[in-house]
Amino acid sequence: MKIVIIGGSGLIGSKLVINLRHRGHEVLAASPDSGGNTITGEGLAEALAGAEVVVDVSNSSRATTR
Numbered sequence: 413m414k415i416v417i418i419g420g421s422g423l424i425g426s427k428l429v430i431n432l433r434h435r436g437h438e439v440l441a442a443s444p445d446s447g448g449n450t451i452t453g454e455g456l457a458e459a460l461a462g463a464e465v466v467v468d469v470s471n472s473s474r475a476t477t478r
């Protein structure tokens with residue numbers, strides 16, 4: 413199952429990515445730096461393509477300065 417973690421590079425998200433990968437899931441960590449900005453939409457469609465589950469653990473307050 414492909415699972416997208418919005419904010420997957422963050423403190424919480426990175427732990428979630430590791431845990432889900434340990435359980436054998438295909439996990440994509442999405443963030444503005446890696447592609448997948450929930451404020452601007454940049455890279456979001458590509459990141460979400462084929463995903464069955466999306467988990468949003470982003471901290472959007474930093475995104476407005478990008």
Ligand SMILES: NC(=O)c1ccc[n+]([C@@H]2O[C@H](COP(=O)([O-])OP(=O)(O)OC[C@H]3O[C@@H](n4cnc5c(N)ncnc54)[C@H](OP(=O)(O)O)[C@@H]3O)[C@@H](O)[C@H]2O)c1
Nearest residue numbers: 419420421422423424443444445449450451469470471475
């Ligand atoms: N840490 C805690 O103890 C704690 C406790 C309770 C609740 N929370 C909540 O959990 C969430 C995550 O916290 P955290 O401590 O893991 O935050 P963090 O370390 O600051 O990580 C934030 C993540 O959100 C991403 N992000 C920022 N703007 C985004 C956008 N527009 N689109 C997509 N991703 C975006 C960041 O990407 P970049 O790396 O590219 O900037 C990063 O991956 C927050 O909502 C926070 O309020 C955290």
